[in-house]
Each structure stands twice: as C-alpha cells, then as structure tokens.
Amino acid sequence: MRVLLVEPPKEVWFVMGEYLPPPFGLLELGAYLEKHVEDVEVTVLDCQAERVDWQGLEKRIAELEPDVVASSGFATCNAYTAVRTLETAKKVNPNILTVTGGQHFTALAEESLREYPEIDVIVRGEGEVTFAELVKAFRNGKPFSEVAGISFRHKGKIYRNDDRAFIKDLDSLPFPAYHLVEHLARRYHFRMMAGSKRYAIIEGSRGCPHRCVFCSQWIHWRGEWRRKTAKRIADEIEFLFNEYGMEFFWLTDDNFGLGKLAEELCDEIIRRDLGERIMWFMQARCDDVAKNSKLLPKLRKAGNYWILLGVESPNKRALEAFKKGITPEDARKAVKLLKQNDIFAQTTLIIGERSDSHKSISQLRTFVNDLDPDLAIFMILTPFPGTILYKEALKNGWIEDFNWANYDMVHAVMPTEHLSREEVQEELYKCYRSFYGSLPRRLKGLFSKNKLKRKTYRYLASQAVLQGFRKALSWRKKQK
Numbered sequence: 001m002r003v004l005l006v007e008p009p010k011e012v013w014f015v016m017g018e019y020l021p022p023p024f025g026l027l028e029l030g031a032y033l034e035k036h037v038e039d040v041e042v043t044v045l046d047c048q049a050e051r052v053d054w055q056g057l058e059k060r061i062a063e064l065e066p067d068v069v070a071s072s073g074f075a076t077c078n079a080y081t082a083v084r085t086l087e088t089a090k091k092v093n094p095n096i097l098t099v100t101g102g103q104h105f106t107a108l109a110e111e112s113l114r115e116y117p118e119i120d121v122i123v124r125g126e127g128e129v130t131f132a133e134l135v136k137a138f139r140n141g142k143p144f145s146e147v148a149g150i151s152f153r154h155k156g157k158i159y160r161n162d163d164r165a166f167i168k169d170l171d172s173l174p175f176p177a178y179h180l181v182e183h184l185a186r187r188y189h190f191r192m193m194a195g196s197k198r199y200a201i202i203e204g205s206r207g208c209p210h211r212c213v214f215c216s217q218w219i220h221w222r223g224e225w226r227r228k229t230a231k232r233i234a235d236e237i238e239f240l241f242n243e244y245g246m247e248f249f250w251l252t253d254d255n256f257g258l259g260k261l262a263e264e265l266c267d268e269i270i271r272r273d274l275g276e277r278i279m280w281f282m283q284a285r286c287d288d289v290a291k292n293s294k295l296l297p298k299l300r301k302a303g304n305y306w307i308l309l310g311v312e313s314p315n316k317r318a319l320e321a322f323k324k325g326i327t328p329e330d331a332r333k334a335v336k337l338l339k340q341n342d343i344f345a346q347t348t349l350i351i352g353e354r355s356d357s358h359k360s361i362s363q364l365r366t367f368v369n370d371l372d373p374d375l376a377i378f379m380i381l382t383p384f385p386g387t388i389l390y391k392e393a394l395k396n397g398w399i400e401d402f403n404w405a406n407y408d409m410v411h412a413v414m415p416t417e418h419l420s421r422e423e424v425q426e427e428l429y430k431c432y433r434s435f436y437g438s439l440p441r442r443l444k445g446l447f448s449k450n451k452l453k454r455k456t457y458r459y460l461a462s463q464a465v466l467q468g469f470r471k472a473l474s475w476r477k478k479q480k
Contacts, residue, residue, distance in 0.1 A: 256282055265302070
C-alpha cells in the first residue's frame with residue numbers, strides 16, 4: 001500500500017518574512033502510519049521545500065503511483081490548494097483514494113464533500129488513529145462506515161461517522177517522521193527569527209482551556225486540553241538536535257501555559273545542556289506572563305529567546321467581545337517583564353471588531369506605540385469556519401466574502417458597524433505604517449542591546465516590509 005502525503009504549493013504569509021516550516025502534521029501522520037500499519041510505504045512530498053509546482057506535482061504523483069493521496073489542509077486560506085492537490089491526484093488516476101483533514105475541513109466536512117467531488121474522505125479532528133484505520137480499511141476492502149472520525153462519499157451519497165475519541169496519552173505518539181524529509185532538513189528555516197538555523201516544529205499540547213470567540217483551536221479539540229510531559233517534549237527536542245541538526249524550535253501550541261509544565265520543560269532542557277545550544281519560540285497569554293514572572297529567567301536560560309503575546313486590543317469592550325479574559329494592563333506588564341528578562345516580545349493585535357471605527361483603530365495604534373513591543377503583527381478579525389464568531393457572523397449576515405483564499409487575517413471579509421471592508425483594509429496598512437514606518441523605532445531596533453532584536457530589524461530593513469505589505473493588500477482577487 002503506497003501512501004503519498006502532500007504539502008501543496010502555496011503562498012507564504014509575508015508578515016512572517018522568509019520562512020519554510022517542515023510539514024509537521026504530515027510528519028505526525030507518517031510516523032503513526034509506519035508504526036501501526038503493516039506493509040505501508042509512506043512518502044512525504046513537500047512541494048514548498050522541493051520547489052515543485054502544480055505541473056511538477058502531477059508528474060510526481062504519476063511517478064510514485066500511490067494508492068492513497070492525502071493533502072495538508074490546516075488553514076482555511078489554503079483550502080483551495082488542498083482541493084487542487086486532490087483534483088490533480090484524480091486526474092492522474094481516478095482510483096486513488098483522496099483524503100484531507102485539518103480545522104477547516106473538519107468544520108465544513110459535509111459541505112466540502114458536496115462542493116468538491118475531488119475529495120473522497122475527510123478526516124475530522126485528531127488524525128493519527130483515524131487515518132491509520134482508514135488506510136487499513138481501504139487496503140483490506142472493508143467498508144468505511146466502520147471507521148470513526150471520518151466523513152466520506154460512497155456511491156454518490158455523503159456519510160458522517162461518529163466522532164473518534166481522543167488519544168488519552170499524547171506521550172505514546174511516535175516522534176514526527178523527519179526521516180521522510182531528511183534530505184530537506186537543511187532547507188527548513190525561519191530567517192527573521194533564526195537566520196540560517198535549521199527549523200523544527202514541536203508540539204507540547206493539544207487544545208486550550210480558554211474560549212476566545214475567534215479561535216478555531218479549542219473548537220477543533222472539542223474544548224479539551226491535553227498535554228505531553230516535559231520529558232517527552234525534551235526528548236523530542238534532543239532527538240531532533242542530535243539527529244538532524246535542528247537548532248531552532250517553534251513550540252506550536254496556541255497556549256502551552258507558563259505554569260508547572262513550562263518550568264519542568266526548562267529544567268529538562270537545562271539538565272541536558274541544551275539551553276545554550278538551541279533557541280525556541282512560543283506563544284503565551286499576557287496574563288500568564290504577568291503571573292509567572294519568576295519563571296522568565298529560567299525560560300531564557302533554557303533557550304527561550306522569543307515569545308508571542310496575544311494582546312489583541314486596548315479596548316476592554318473588544319476584549320470582552322472576544323472573550324479573551326485579559327486586560328490592557330496585563331499586556332503592559334507582560335511586555336515589560338519580557339524585555340527585562342531579555343526575551344524578545346512580539347505582540348498580535350486585531351482590528352475589525354464589530355464596533356471598530358477609524359477612532360478606535362487610531363487609539364489601538366497609539367496604544368501599541370506606547371506599549372512598544374519589539375515587534376507587532378496586526379491582523380483583521382476573520383470568521384474562521386467552526387468558530388463562535390463564524391456562526392454569529394453567518395447568522396447576522398456580516399460576511400461579504402466567502403472566498404476561502406482571503407481568510408488569511410490580512411484580507412477583510414466583513415465590515416464593521418462603522419467601516420466598510422475597504423476601510424478596514426486601509427486601516428490595517430495604516431497600523432503597519434505607524435509601527436514599522438517609525439524612524440525612531442527602526443533606529444532603536446537596529447542598535448538595540450538585544451542581539452536578536454538587532455538582527456530582526458536588520459532583516460526587516462532588508463525586506464522592505466511596508467512595500468511588501470502594500471502589494472499583498474492590493475485588491476486583486478485571489479482565485480481558486
């Protein structure tokens with residue numbers, strides 16, 4: 001049984017600069033398949049890293065002759081690329097079983113099967129066990145009705161099987177199958193954050209205990225928050241460092257947390273003498289940082305040089321509408337504490353909340369300039385399918401654009417009570433111009449005492465970020 005896992009050709013989100021992440025979700029699936037399915041030949045085709053275009057993808061599928069083709073389908077803005085990948089597979093051989101999954105297709109499973117005949121099966125939610133059982137059923141000629149966690153098409157009809165129970169012990173999962181992309185390891189990088197260091201993604205948990213209305217993560221994981229042990233996470237980091245020379249690690253959790261587990265992870269990394277040899281990045285809540293200030297020196301010692309904070313807004317009404325559970329004061333404390341501990345403080349801000357106006361977004365710009373994070377990313381509130389926000393926006397008729405390619409937090413797909421989509425779009429550019437167009441800020445960054453900040457601002461200067469952003473925001477419509 002030949003299984004081909006495909007990371008399709010797709011555009012890179014420019015705000016993050018030049019970067020090429022490993023196809024982490026596919027590597028997780030590949031590792032589980034190899035461990036639990038006999039006589040399976042798994043191939044990962046990373047079109048990004050191998051510089052394979054759509055014509056090249058068709059050629060590679062024909063050469064490999066897979067029985068199953070599964071496409072990465074994580075983000076809503078990449079939904080069409082997943083569909084095109086499976087369409088390409090069917091073009092090569094209509095008998096190939098085509099599969100996708102991820103948060104977007106989980107939320108819109110039956111709708112997607114109706115709209116895209118190229119898709120045979122959608123794996124909903126957690127993928128490892130479900131995909132392995134699906135491959136076994138296909139190989140053995142068994143009915144898909146026996147596979148929990150999938151939606152599928154059979155003889156022109158669409159079926160939705162029961163949800164699959166989650167894996168209880170995440171430590172039991174094998175390390176992601178980086179050996180399947182070992183020949184590409186040197187190409188995975190994140191220039192802005194880590195220069196030429198080899199780049200790997202690490203997962204410490206799945207889910208989140210919080211309930212932000214715009215977030216699809218906690219919905220996707222059905223409100224549960226499961227975590228790996230510190231030893232298991234450190235084992236994986238050490239393995240990737242020793243076996244593949246990975247030096248920069250992105251802890252991909254939307255909310256890893258800064259409590260006991262984080263401290264245990266730091267202790268494990270320090271005990272293994274890795275703290276001075278690796279660099280890692282994580283996301284954290286502002287209130288978590290503010291409450292755990294004593295942990296920050298240990299984080300820095302363990303190689304954590306960079307934290308992304310979800311500030312979102314200085315407007316208490318907006319934060320309440322988001323159900324964020326933080327205050328503007330939490331953000332001020334968090335940024336200050338990170339800087340005091342020589343940890344690069346990056347923030348995310350959201351515009352386009354229903355009550356937003358020119359005045360409120362101007363106040364956000366003033367707040368950010370006063371907050372003075374090392375870096376800021378501004379995003380447009382986007383109603384991702386499956387979220388509370390999406391259901392509310394759909395019910396109230398707020399959404400004006402259903403082109404999934406524009407659901408990238410850079411394009412406005414709905415207006416506010418006071419601003420049109422075009423005005424929201426222009427306000428986003430003003431936010432970037434206000435922050436990155438500031439000459440004092442640029443000079444301060446270029447000559448910062450923090451080595452990472454100096455390097456980052458030199459990189460940003462070389463990339464002409466504002467010009468790139470303006471180009472990205474041109475109102476040419478993306479096509480399927």
